[in-house]
Amino acid sequence: MSTVQPTGVDADGYVLSVGDGPLQPEFQPLLEDVCLTLSPVELGVDGVYLYGSVARGDASPGISDLDLTLVLREPPDAPLLEHLEQTRLTLEQRHPEVTKIDFDIGHRAQVLAPEHKNRWGFWLKHHCRCVWGNDLAVHFERFRPSRDIALALNGDFAQALATYRTRIEHAATAPERLRLEREASRKLIRATPLLSLAQDASSWPHTLEEHVALFVQRYPAMRIQMAFFLFEARNPSAEREPFLARLDTFVAWMVSEQG
Structure with a gap:
């Protein structure tokens, strides 16, 4: 079997992060609208994180999705989740530069719980970039690849x-x-x-x-x-x-x- 050259890791063996370079200008108005729309206090959003092709800077207007992780201040109830879903649909309808908008939703206590380090900690640290609110990724050290994270x-x-x-x-x-x-x-x-x-x-x-x-x-x-x-x-x-x-x-x- 051929040897697989390591991909997606740096010279010290840590997983590469999506980076914090300039975002593609084609998506700037969309992201500004997202942050403005999700910022009202009644929505309870603590932080908005971007992941996927738009976060990496290789998205194609009219073809790519907009993938967002929302971290809420408190565990959401059913009415809030419904409100967020309606907000997602509204954003999706007024922004044809993406084919779909996805929300992955968690809350602060869940993200910061030690037992969720390999899931939420890794996800925010290496796959996301915070575009609004509190960046909880600063609470985590860098991760090396592991099957535990994959699980x-x-x-x-x-x-x-x-x-x-x-x-x-x-x-x-x-x-x-x-x-x-x-x-x-x-x-x-x-x-x-x-x-x-x-x-x-x-x-x-x-x-x-x-x-x-x-x-x-x-x-x-x-x-x-x-x-x-x-x-x-x-x-x-x-x-x-x-x-x-x-x-x-x-x-x-x-x-x-x-x-």
Whole structure:
């Protein structure tokens, strides 16, 4: 088997962060609107964090999503979550420069709890950049790659993909189904470090392409399957039944490989 060169780590073996360079000017008005919209006290937002392609600076207007992590001051109740969902939809509707806006939501006590260090601490420290409010990433030291972090981030992959499967199966329209297939493909690809890092925890992939490249070097026989899901993660077009059949097969294989 060929040796995999470490990716996504610095010379000392720490995971690279997304950085804090200038954001792409095409997305500046959107981010200003996001911060202004989420800043009212009644929303209870402690910090707004950007991750994904816009955070890395390689997003494409009209093609990329806007991925946001919201940390709230207190645990949210159902009415607040509904309010935030309506806010998300409103932002999405008035900003065609992104295809979708996602909110991942947590709260301060959850983020700072020691038992969530490998999940929330790692996520904010290395995958996010704070664009408004309190930056809780300063509470954490840098992380080195580990399978424990992969488990903290994606140990729920089988359950999460089973949920996507149900939603795809019952999607009422083709655009809704294709959007869900795209999201499921991304979740599957991002879960692959559960296997690749079990053998070598010297790398940490950031982009979907890095996830696929690292995984295929570990499991070359899965190249065609990974190419399918990478394509669907970028340009979803598969019909429902073929997609679900491939999803079922790949998830079952991953579960068996985990032992």
